[in-house]
Amino acid sequence: MTVVTLPIPRARKPSEAGGEQPFELSEALREAVRGEVRFDPGSRAVYSTDASNYRQVPIGVVIPRDIDDVVAAVEVCRRYDAPVFSRGGGTSLGGQCTNVAVMLDLAKYVNAVESVDAEHRTAVVQAGIVLDELNKATRPHGLVFGPKPATHDHCTIGGMLGNNSCGSTAQWSGTTAANVRRMEVLTYDGVRMWVGPTSDEEYQRILDEGGRRAEIYRQVHDLRDAYLGQIRTGYPQLPRRISGYNLPDLLPENGFNLARALVGSESTCVTILRAELDLLPEPTHVALLLAGYDDIASAADRVPLVNEHHPYILEGLDNKLIEYERDRRMNTVALHELPPAGAWLMVKLTGESDEEARTRAEELRDALDKDGGLRTHRLLADPEHQAELDSVREAALGATARVPGMADTWPGWEDSAVPPERVGDYLRDLGKLLDEYGYGAASLYGHFGHGCVHTSIPFDLVTAAGIADFRSFVTRAAHLVVTYGGSLSGEHGDGQARGELLPIMYGEDLVRAFGRFKAIFDPAGRMNPGKVIDPNPLDGQLRLGTDYAPPVQRTHFEYPDDGGFAGVPTRCFGVGACRRHDSDAGVMCPSYQVTREEQHSTRGRMRLLFEMMRGETIRDGWRSREVHEALDLCLACKGCKSDCPVSVDMATYKAEFLAHHYTGRIRPRAHYSLGWLPLWARLAAPAPWAANLATHAPGLGRLAKRAAGVDPQRDVPRFAPRRFTDAFRRRGSRGSGKRGRVVLWPDTFSNSFDPGIPAAAVTVLEAAGYRVVVPQDTVCCGLTWISTGQLDIAKRVLRRSLRTLAPMLRDGLPVVGLEPSCTSVLREDAVNLLGAGDLDAVRLRQQTRTLAELLDEDAPDFAPRLPELTGGATQAIVQTHCHQHATLGNQADRRVMERIGLDARVLDSGCCGLAGDFGMTPEHRDVSLACAERVLLPEVRDADPDTLILADGFSCRTQIHEAGTWRRPRHLAEVLAAAVGAQRPGWSATGRQREESRDAPATVERQA
Template sequence: MNQLIEPSRQASAWNALESDLANALGDVVHFDNLHKSLYASDASNYRQIPIGVVVPRTIEEFVAASAICHRHQVPVLMRGGGTSQNGQCVNVAVVFDMSKYCNRILELDPQAGSAVVEPGIVCDTLRDAAEVHELTFAPDPATHSRCTLGGMIGNNSCGAHSVMAGKTVENIEALEVMTYDGERFWVGPTTDAELKGIIAAGGRRGQIYADLKRLSDKYGDLIRARFPNIKRRVSGYNLDQLLPENGFNVARALVGTEGTCALTLKARVRLVKSPQKRVLLILGFDDIYLAADAVPEYMPFGPIAIEGLDRQIIRGLQARQLRAEEIALLPEGDAWVIVEFGADTVEDAIAQARRAADYFNQRAGSRVSTKLIADGPTQSRVWLIRETGASATSISIEPGRPDPLVGWEDAAVDPMRLGDYLRAFQALVDRYGYETSLYGHFGDGCVHARITFDTRSTAGVAKWRAFTREAAELVVEFGGSLSGEHGDGQAKAEFLPIMFGEELMLALEEFKRIWDPGNRLNPGKVVFANKMDENLRVGPDYKVVGPVTRMQFISPEGAGFQRELERCIGMGRCRSLKGNTMCPSYRATRDEKYSTRGRAHVLWEMLQGEIITDGWQSTEVKEALDTCLACKGCRSDCPTHVDMASYKAEFLSHFYEKKMRPRQAWSMGRIGDWAPWAAKLPGLSNFLTQTPWLAGFAKKLAGVAAGRGLPKFARHTFRHGYRAAASSGRPRVMLWVDTFCEHFHPDVARAAQKVLDHAGFDVVLPNKKLCCGRPLYDFGYLDAAKSRLQQIIDSIGSSFEDGQAGPVALVGLEPGCMSVFKDELVKMFPGDSRARRIADNAWLLSDFLVSRDYQPPRLEVEVMIHTHCHQKALFGVKGDQELLNRMGATWIQLDSGCCGMAGSFGFNPDHEALSRNIGEQVLFPALRAAKPDTIVLTNGFSCKEQIKQGVRRDTLHIAELLLRAQTRQSSFINQDFGSK
């Protein structure tokens, strides 16, 4: 829509549009400020506030909504996963998010090697379905766990395995498309006879084909002469697909148009054979240029992927103390190439890799180190460096150094000239005083580069613009493409004339006009493009604010709440549908506002104050954060370590300064205050909470969901029966007995005491009853939480001073509580050395026992492990696994993410259904399928409750399982003595 229209008239027109869309589609239409904030940004440097957002439930709803947009003559942007890096996924338009509902596989034909899909389907969902038949959809960008096929078609996406089977364009057989004005038809390769018939039939479709034929005839020779003859030419439109020798393939001509020409309704895609057995050969070189020079030497061995990686990313990970175990897998060198081989058998794949390794081991000239990795889990860890390393190092830890940015991210040249290009490119980077990392798809000559552009000053932007022009000229000098994977969007479109020349630019513009004469489909991208320095998310006018916070957000990347929010660069790993923990609420809803990225974007907008205008009192932010489980999954799973649990607690502490907290805040948030009193009369307390007719009233009073059972108080607290051990000269351990182990499950603490005694330690308790205050954070009680922590510091802070004959460790049982000592304690008291010592000496029981080489008695049982989210995020899973190994148990670790209970979250009436839905993603089905005698191991109180209430299975804490082994050993010993 014309941006010069008077604002009041524009608002009126958009109100009418919203009304028409809402009347037609109902509650999937969102013109509110929350959704505008969610979709104003993607994974690029750009930000444009949408007119509104529509999340159609079906393709037919999308068609109907598009017709309404056409009637109102407003721009339309069709969006997939929102992981584009060049700005093509944001616009002043009605944004259609196809990923939530329009994500089905409509047909999968293994014999034909094809599938028909809707545009919102995630790449990995299709790949998983194809793998059942030993097939795959070959293009696999680093975002394959969340990018959609519609977005891949729009960007002509590639990935590590394009060496094996090409870009998206080579893997598209046909598309059902719709023009902005509503014409709907299938496109694909077209014979001469079919072309004549379509043109003869007339109408809008006939006119399009006739115009495309004229375009092909007019510019055919120029296209053949000027289009780069390389595998990764992604920039511009695929006009070469209209040439007779390419079958006048209209579907493939539309691939890579970034939603600027037609709207994709369905796609028929090619599936290729997926090598079932794969191995990696990692080659170490002295520098990245020598690694690139060797591209011609990799190819003869038939690899299916060739990925390069320079030292800069590795150094960045090491400086942040990340991925140390993965980095240790790399052979000696200062640059690496990961060469993947695939075959039907492991032996054949290994044989291919060994032939290549032998060649490089015996190669004359520069030294090359080699390492062959055949087991799948280790290969996945190596790929993790490649897929997350750049994102993990995208926030600068050097004061005054700009963050490495996308923007010149994916240029491609002839792979046979890659080494020389990289030398010239690095020289250009050095001349401008920038720093960069170099990595990418070496087999196809596509190089990724995150560069330290300064976009926050006018001078910095001018310098960035000058660099981009020279970088474009350099790529063209090497016969390359400005984009080799991510598309042009806004970041590179302005410089396409350097690559194509003015006459071919006219051809690109004519192609756009044939399809979209009114320039209503994603305007300002690819052609008729916005300038590269317009619409910047963080530009010279970026608003820097320093809100006063209760937690102190201090990290190597900088200090302050705004700096924390800048961690989110929009790559959307939180939108992955499986694996790890992040983000449980998104997985259960597929709603952007319930993703970690969505919440980070809304909080960022709150600080900017343009869309979200009421700051800490924002109901939009409160709505987005309401379903955050504070599981801390993002703290470990997000490559940039966004910590939404802390951001939520901080926001709520301010929000409730002027708002009344819900009843649940008093019942569950303050459980550490009232539970000790209720535990004095456990019989009465349980009568009130467990008797059916009284429990209903109690739950209503406490703000607890009617379908949830209230926890039952133990007859005796742990301290009631605790007796301090007599001084024995053995090392002492301070046992942290949390509220839940004290009042509800004291057997866990008693088991821990006995196990620690068996391990050779005397157990002591703090000299007074203390509470870490974990439930307080869920309701923003940060002042009260800080007061609890101050009491802890004053009470036990000196216990762990160097040279003191105190306890050797603070050992705890509930991961949620122990995570307070590792996380919130140092956020609340960043300068207090006593707080740091407590944090450094805080252990979960299993980790502590492993660190002290404890050998438990044998217990040969089958165990299924579900790990508490806080344990995974801050402690890891290896402690429990190692103890099970030592006792001879057979175990499986569920990749079950969050259980869905998450402290008080699942008890909330508004969250109960979502909580159970999260449990049904992986955890509940796995437990139902487990054998009845399988022991379910989980250390979290909330996990225990969720499993008990969800699938009616009992669970054991690691302390209880270790005690069971200890008791069984004692029983055997007693039997032996008795027989003698």
């Protein structure tokens, strides 16, 4: 896909870059690098933390355009004696990806799959390629890169090489290091070379060539020989030994493999440019066995028995994790697959056929049953069900990070590993240690087949006593894991979190060897300093710390789950799920998906809010232009509300920020035009033709759009000749009322621009046995004022609407919303803005339904059928409005569409890109259309003419119709009206024709 390129922010003066020297460095980098060089406060703030407990604001950020840019950037840093490190997805939990250094972000551009050799099962890739993108390129050959971390849809190969990542599939494939053939690396002093296994002949040839490369090889060889005994005996023998440098790969019996020795060195030795990777045939026939036990340690006791059956994947999950996911309403479908138990083993086995895989799973089940202690089990062969269970495990880090009613949990001892046969006993001792420190709420889970145990712990990282306990706990935990012959890290590496603890695991001699190994490649100590070797203290440079004291802010929203707005910025812990790249990336985060800019990811924006609250890098609070710039491209889609593991709600934070940012200031013109749209629609109602003339007449329309701050290339929607509410009030309420009365919410968009939709809804509701009522006075949810941050006005509008609705709400009438964005306000934002003390707002939240929800829950016997076409059932593709995805859900819609005989395919297309006022302004045009072109518009263009296009959102319908397609999307209410045989003249079930729905009030009146 095309990446939208945005203006590059610059440090405005030397002081903003941290002094004269960094400013000179930034200018030198701009001269040498074709990519993007960013030393401005906003960019530095965005990259100040990773997914760890640590925070270090970088000197500056370089986003290289290609590999030559990487080389040029390192050369400039060497000239200025500036420390440097490279970053992939930025999800490291040990603090590897945060430093006071020049950061190289390779993910945006340096991400090519350069070649795939299916015959030899290899691929050559650049360091910034995302794992899922690599596997998308290799899967047509039946091959994949084997290790698969939970972050596979956004972690980069460079990051995996830096940390020696593993994931659940490492049970089958081995670690990242085990799947590397060669790497092209760059040293700080400019040596660029391919490294890999080195025969004696190759080693001698390198020495004969002389130069710095030969010096490196000779010194590494000498180091290996000097510590030969310690290397052979000082490393624990277990499959997940990730801590420390991989010096055993230098042994003669391992081929003196310099590439594998450098994997896991966390950017402390070299910058990785390219890698030649081994590929494996992906298992295609897999069966999943769920085995339930009383507790997690009892489940882990069975790991040796399961490993005898050579599983593809063996995971352990405790009941705390499952309860935390249930509390967060995560993976609700998948959790139904879990049989009742205190803990589970999740085992995947493969075969040459589905039958063989199932047979192997049954044999394992029988063996576990015979062994005793098996409380329950379930065998799943369907790949879709297996994927659902995978999502339970992959969501674990997010699910345990912020649990409602509990203290936040943090990494620090999140991935220790022991020999697989000792996991059960280790878990019992680890559990006792957790209880001793009051950390017993921590969930325990992980890759038990390899002995790797994951947990997030409720450390107190803001008080001196809490931080002392943190240090004491991890030190004792390190001694504990070593007594079991284990590793401090079984997956995430050392960084700052465990670098200080390495002598406990390896002893002083081997740690000195690690230091010598680093010095061979980086004698100046400028590669990611303070990590692994000569590490910063494990309780230093904390993201929070004893000096963290964000100011108490008076806000419009209450943020009860965060303890006020001060707690909002710490909600994001950096897992980076908002950085997904692939075409089925979901809703979050649309602006990142098309810009690939960290500052336009949900995580990047949260980092800026954090730094704004901290007041050091971002010093001007609500007035910050850096924060405004990042939030400007937030589409307020609310995708993060549902897709983010910790339910970040950036749309709400943006509204809050804009409210404060523009206090006492002139706002952008679009805030007065589009932000006040409900008022203009009401004023236009007596003479809509005049308003349409002003916005569509040649010359005059262009001037009107310019004055309103609207994109001149956009066709402003036309006001309907008559509003739905005017027509309905003349008609009066009808219907048998056998199912009772319902309030139809007349949102501005449907009421004034597309009144055929509420007219169709009346037809459907009356046919279903309801008596429809519409508020007598004008009502509005305040959406347009909320999205532009005019929150005082939004509150007044909401309170006025609630006064009108109060009698109906207190009578318990359901309120049916047709426009998803407005319905979302009624369901969620109204209470958040007005407060839970406003009982009418609470009633509105509880009584608001979508049309599909009402029919699905309250009228299950209402089942009109669409007439079938010659080729069978009516086909449809559905664009789900992002607010519906985030706050309302669309399961009821799916069931209702199935009930009426509609064969609907719901697109995984994310946000349409128009998003209310966002796509209507000229400065957002490119991003808006790029969002739509990612999936939605190509799907619409490719759809058969007989396929219905469904889109309940006004923005979605507008974007589809105006962005180069000839199709006019339908609202579900219109299709349901057709199913009851009451479609208006000129309507075609195939969607080929459509009478302008603004004329539809006449239909309502004709029913009188």
